Amino acid sequence: MKTSRLAALSSSLLLGAVLTLTGAGAAQADTTAAAVDYVALGDSYSSGVGAGNYDSSSGSCKRTSRAYPALWAAANAPSSFAFTACSGARTTDVTANQLAPLTSATDLVSITVGGNDAGFADVMTTCVLQSESACIARVNEARQYVDTTLPGRLDAVYTAIRNKAPSARVVVLGYPRFYKLGGSCIAGLSENERKAINDAADHLNAATAKRAVNHGYAFADVVPAFTGHEICSGSPWLHSVNWLNIGESYHPTASGQSGGYLPTFRAAA
Known part of the structure; x- marks a missing residue:
């Protein structure tokens, strides 16, 4: 009996050594860690608008394999992956159209939302086509919306996610600053306009982070990663x-x- 136990112990130690040397143990650990059910929600920053190679079956939602949710899923092989993020989505669109894949078995959720509610597209259209004063006035209007109306809209989305996926880790991602101030752009918007837009992005991120944390969610700030890669930088990651x-x-x-x-x-x- 003692000999059998010793043999079994030796075999276990040998197997452990082989797994360590070959890296198989790490691979097994990675597979176990990645055995999650992942649902990707949100707007165009999650669907991947701007990255190209859009999936024709996603229609106007413009989802792409180059978007961060698809890239993460490809690298981590989750047990299941549901990609419902959609270009142009507002908070009400997320709750109405994107939450069906969420269940009590969902382990991980990602989302970007709030920019369209605050009038992101209209702000940029105003700033590109109209005067500096009109641009800054429209930015200030968007900031007012973020202060007064958006928190309740975000609360509704975050509550709906938790109700359908009570055990999931939810990661709320923010938005980058658009411009490198004092950068290489010699035409287009004024520096005052660029600064106002950057400040508005920070304002939106702060409001979003507060609501996310209050719901027990993680807020992931992308501003540091995009620093040095804004529009007007030498290597922009934004159109x-x-x-x-x-x-x-x-x-x-x-x-x-x-x-x-x-x-x-x-x-x-």
């Missing part, structure tokens, strides 16, 4: 005005998804 595909304007490129959003999400998830 400026794209007249050939206007919907991609002011959205992350494929590099912005893989180099900015993906590592930020990976660290939080």
Whole structure:
């Protein structure tokens, strides 16, 4: 009996050594860690608008394999992956159209939302086509919305997620600053406009982070990852005005998804 136990112990130690030397043990650990049911919700920053290679079956939602949720899923092989993020989505669109895959078995959820509620597209249209004073007035209007109305909208989304996926880790990702101030741009918006837009992004992120934390969710700030890669930098990860595909304007490129959003999400998830 003692001999059998000794043999079994020796075999276990030998197997452990082999797994360590070959890396198989680490691979097994990674597979176990990645055995999660993942649902990706949100707006165009999660669907991947701006990264190209859109899945035709997603229609106007413009989901792509180059978006951070798909990149994370490809690298981690979760047990299941539901990708319902959609271009143009507001908070009410998320609750109405995107939550069906959430269940009590869902382990991980990601979401970007709030920018469209605050009038992101209209702000940028105003700033590109109208005067500096009109731009800054529209930015201030958006900030007022973030202060007064958006918190309740975010609360509704976050509560709906928790009700359907009570055990999930929920990662709420923010938005990047658009511009490098004092950068290489010699035309387009004024520095005052660029600063106002950057400040508004910070304002939106702060409001979103507060609501996320109050619901027990993780807030993942992408601003550090995008620093040095804003519009007017030498290596931008964001589209400026794209007249050939206007919907991609002011959205992350494929590099912005893989180099900015993906590592930020990976660290939080």
